[in-house]
Amino acid sequence: MSSEGRATPTTLLVALLCLVLSGCGGCGDTTPPLRLVVITLDTLRYDGLHPEEGDKTTMPTTLALAEHGFRSTAFHTTSSSTQPTHASLFTGSFPWEHGVTRNGLVLGDQETTLAEILHEAGFETRAVVASFPLERHFGFAQGFDDYCDTFDERATTGQWNAFPVEDQRFHSFADRVADRAVASIDAARAPRQLFWFHFFDPHAPYGDASSGSEVIGLPSLLRLASTNAPETEERIRAARELYDRDVRHLDACLARVFTRLEQDRSRIPTFIVITSDHGESFGEDGSLGHGRRVSRPQVHVPLVIVGPGIAPRVEARAASSVDVATTLLELAFPGSGRTLGHGRNLLARVPSPSQVWGMRRTYDDEPQDLRRKDGTWRIVELVENEFFVLRDGKLWAGDEGAAWNDDDGSPAPAGIAEDLKALFGHFARSLEGAVAVESLDARTRKALEDLGYLEAGEREQEHGHEEERGN
Numbered sequence: 256m257s258s259e260g261r262a263t264p265t266t267l268l269v270a271l272l273c274l275v276l277s278g279c280g281g282c283g284d285t286t287p288p289l290r291l292v293v294i295t296l297d298t299l300r301y302d303g304l305h306p307e308e309g310d311k312t313t314m315p316t317t318l319a320l321a322e323h324g325f326r327s328t329a330f331h332t333t334s335s336s337t338q339p340t341h342a343s344l345f346t347g348s349f350p351w352e353h354g355v356t357r358n359g360l361v362l363g364d365q366e367t368t369l370a371e372i373l374h375e376a377g378f379e380t381r382a383v384v385a386s387f388p389l390e391r392h393f394g395f396a397q398g399f400d401d402y403c404d405t406f407d408e409r410a411t412t413g414q415w416n417a418f419p420v421e422d423q424r425f426h427s428f429a430d431r432v433a434d435r436a437v438a439s440i441d442a443a444r445a446p447r448q449l450f451w452f453h454f455f456d457p458h459a460p461y462g463d464a465s466s467g468s469e470v471i472g473l474p475s476l477l478r479l480a481s482t483n484a485p486e487t488e489e490r491i492r493a494a495r496e497l498y499d500r501d502v503r504h505l506d507a508c509l510a511r512v513f514t515r516l517e518q519d520r521s522r523i524p525t526f527i528v529i530t531s532d533h534g535e536s537f538g539e540d541g542s543l544g545h546g547r548r549v550s551r552p553q554v555h556v557p558l559v560i561v562g563p564g565i566a567p568r569v570e571a572r573a574a575s576s577v578d579v580a581t582t583l584l585e586l587a588f589p590g591s592g593r594t595l596g597h598g599r600n601l602l603a604r605v606p607s608p609s610q611v612w613g614m615r616r617t618y619d620d621e622p623q624d625l626r627r628k629d630g631t632w633r634i635v636e637l638v639e640n641e642f643f644v645l646r647d648g649k650l651w652a653g654d655e656g657a658a659w660n661d662d663d664g665s666p667a668p669a670g671i672a673e674d675l676k677a678l679f680g681h682f683a684r685s686l687e688g689a690v691a692v693e694s695l696d697a698r699t700r701k702a703l704e705d706l707g708y709l710e711a712g713e714r715e716q717e718h719g720h721e722e723e724r725g726n
Contacts, residue, residue: 286377288446288523291583292516295344296505296557297337297386298457298545299531301330303502304557313499314506317529317559320513324527324561325602326569331645332533333576333613335545335553337388338362340532341395341453343576345369347596349612351682354689355394356616356640358546362394363690369580369595370398370449373587379445383435385455386426399451401442403435428464429456429508437515446523447587452512456505457535459544462497465504471497473544480543480625480632487632488538495537526562526586528579540661541626549615549643550661551650560602562586573645574601575611610646614682640686642679655680 296303304314304321305328312318333343334350342348342355345368350356353366362368370380382396383403389395396402407427436452443450456464460472471494479487516525533553536542540550558574560582581598585591626635643652643661650661651671658667658675667675 286446289587290448290516290519290523290525291373291378291450291586292525292527293344293449293451293579293583294509294512294527294529295341295451295453296457296529296531297453297455298459298533298535299502299556300457300534300552301555301557303457303499303531303534304559313502314509316506316510316513320527320561321529321557321559323567324559324565327558327574327601328569328571329645329648330530330556330558330574331554331576331611331613332531332556333611335533335547335549335615337386337532338393339614339616340576341389342366344530344532344579345395347577347580347594347598349577349597349682350614350616351686351689352596354686356614356686356689358388361392362397364394364397365690366394366397367595368397369583370451372398372584372593372595373447373449374398374400376447376587377445378447378449378587379443380449381439381443382451382453383432383439384451384453385429385432386453386458389453401439403439405435407431426455426458429454429505433508433511436512440512440515440519448523449583454505454509456501456508457498459498459535461494462500464501465497467497467500469493469497476543477625480538480627481634483632491538491543498535498537524563526560526565526583528583529557529559530576530579531556538627541664543625547615548661549613549641549650549652554613554643554650558601565602570601573611575613610644612642612644612678612682614640614642616640640683642682644675644678651675653679655683 302310304312304318305326306312332340334340334356336358338358338360339350339355342353342362343350346353346362346366347369348366353362354360355362370382374380380399381401381403382399384390384395385406387406390404391402396404405427406425408425432452432454436450439450439452460470462470471490473494476487476490476494479490513527516527519525533545534556535545536548536550536552540548540552542548542550542553545553558579577596578598578601580595581593582601584593584595585600585602625632627633639654639656641652642654643650645651651658651667652661653659653667653675655676658672658679659665660667666672
């Protein structure tokens, strides 16, 4: 063969680059392929992925992936409940702005979501969610071409107070979600794609996702704690072990999704963002479960970003749920400076504020919380909204009337307290202008009651409140 017909190393390299950048066999396509994948892991604590020194991770596969990219040690959610945080993730706004301040509210059409922006820019947008609070009628399907909210597992059987439990299914375990995620990836055809995969397995009851012989429900722990029984601490430790077992099961299922994404790496650049909507308390902050507090175990969660050009890096700057959408927009449109809401690009190496904000909103029936003080569990009434700010590593919480250090319960010093109360008062006034719709049709209310999001009639600690199931 003559030299004119022989492919040189240079021409082969150019051809390969064209293939990777264009997603096709030629260089004429002006739309470079791109895949953005957002994975939210419901109820995953920070130490569920990143163990304390000397301990082993419960998510070895996910951590191995994370070590190749960006990891935040100071990422905090905007709430300790599912719907408010997911609304912040996809709008870049705080709960007192988008209006989804608690579960059971609908994200309004007036809000602009990341999926809507990318859809309008030509992205194929697909989602698979694992629990009823993210069902499409709550507004989270905005901007998605395909939204899979099929659930397999029942929340309760028999009757719930006076309401018969219909044959409705409210959540799915990771094996089925992984099946649907892989199928969604297989079905995508556009060169530019956005995926959102939501997994539910770490959520209470503990041990159910991994199909073990023992399952511990949060209501049983709350009942036990309310009696100050001597075996309370032992049962809490057992619950944490079952939680860890569920997280290990989740990690094994995620491996299938990662493997499927890896298969396409040579033809479509892929960025993966992994985070959680909130954590979980196992007594270390004086509470159990999540949703009633904005304590550190409930709002400090992992954040991982991996993909081409992202060097391994551990970042200690404070970051928030509102930053995720803007970071993804920068990956979608490099150098454009596009933002959404209050978000900032977390991958940019520039100085940034060392504080983040969020809130917890009480329900209309003034629910209660179990907290531990000096080794004794007691009932504490919660009657006000509670805001928080992470500032210089300290977690301050309160409202316009009081402020305290949530890590130890001590009152904020006078000078700091006045500043915090003014800030929290501003958040409260902003909330008055937020627009959100409460979804109170019979089916929705019934489903949320079964999951523990809403009370059915008189409060029954035995069956469920926000911390017991489904937040």
